[in-house]
Amino acid sequence: MRRGAIQKSEATRERIYASALELFAEKGFAAATMREIAGRAGCSLGLAYHYFPSKDGIALALYERLLDEFVAAAAEISPGPVAARWSAAMSADLARMAPHRAALVGLISAGLAPGSPTQVLGAEAAPIRRRMIAAFTAVVSGARDVPRAIAAGDLAVLLYALHLLIIFFWLQDPSPGQRTTVALVDFGRENLRRLGLAARLPGFAGAVRRLASLLGPVLAGEATSVESQP
Amino acid sequence: MRRGAIQKSEATRERIYASALELFAEKGFAAATMREIAGRAGCSLGLAYHYFPSKDGIALALYERLLDEFVAAAAEISPGPVAARWSAAMSADLARMAPHRAALVGLISAGLAPGSPTQVLGAEAAPIRRRMIAAFTAVVSGARDVPRAIAAGDLAVLLYALHLLIIFFWLQDPSPGQRTTVALVDFGRENLRRLGLAARLPGFAGAVRRLASLLGPVLAGEATSVESQP
DNA sequence: TTCAAGAATTGAACGCGTTCAATTCAATTG
């Protein structure tokens, strides 16, 4: 096997991937069948399984591309207040994901089943979650207006949790064009803008630290194993 | 057909329901097969589908029982501060759901697929969501310490949204005994206790109203249809 | 040119959730 063959197999893989994304968008994740995906790609059913481990796996490949784009885009956001940087990152992410809503719904649905390799809070997806937290740390660190009382790492954990919530909501948002989700991002930006004021309130910084300490280990994938109690 | 037959068919239905719950708990929702459920109930596969529309439908029947219990329990909570009433409702709900985590994971997973009758934010589940909002309205109304600036209906919508979030998190919570979720409820109670102070801050009451106005229509199932734009 | 080796590709098969025409059964009616 040589250069030509590698390109050919890569092209086949790409054809399967592309026809899958088309069908997911056309008829939804569940209604798109692997046989139809293979058929449109001009190959047999078995070959689709040679290139992808499962139907979910195709959606996962899409998600990983989007993840890379998110991380790259987060590093490029122009300096400014956290509120502006966060909302820029979220808006751009939603825009990138918009054409793939159906595929991502399928992924999330599979990602809730325990034992699945794509489980959202599962051990196998921990590296993905850590990359996202790192990306949000970059978003926070590039801002000058984050109060001293609030650790950048804590804020990054909370913004990632908020990101997860907003994506979940967006996938289900029944409003036309998902405009409620857009309004939710606006709402988040307005309130993030008041972070400096809020941080002066007694108890606020402590609450942020506490919430981050609860969610952080779960999201980063630490201390999630069940210890035996004597 | 008379009394005796009705009782017999009800008993059959209950046998299928019970063996399904057993198997969900034993091996998880996905690994429990309809053939095995029917087999343990001592009937044929087809009969299970005579009594339940689908595998998800069995989990939905469980959820509806839990919903009834939640509504009834919410009405029985002793008077006191909102924080205490909310945390009592949540703790009791988690305790009731604990034995059925696996079944509920299956339900939630199905409830994210668009077009499914069990879709969490879908039109068909709107009556269920309205009942939950009504139950939370009762929780709020039974408290004397809710600030005037915050409408009971708005707070109920937000507490229901928080309930959904906490249940979602609980279903995925990898910490032993889901202790992180318990800590999250404690955290919520502590912060709800400060609602009176927070309500005095400029902008807080407005933010509550705004968020409730965004989430309310989606949760209550209003204005979710796509209007044609001229 | 021949050949062995490994990649690319196939399609039959499995168990799953689900459907449905057919059958059995029990109870009311004439």
Place this chain on the structure above:
DNA sequence: CAATTGAATTGAACGCGTTCAATTCTTGAA
């Protein structure tokens, strides 16, 4: 006591995602 009616029940069948032994194709070495 049949006859009838409708519910309770069955099991074969369908299409799905997935697996895998078998086959074809490609390529570098002899």
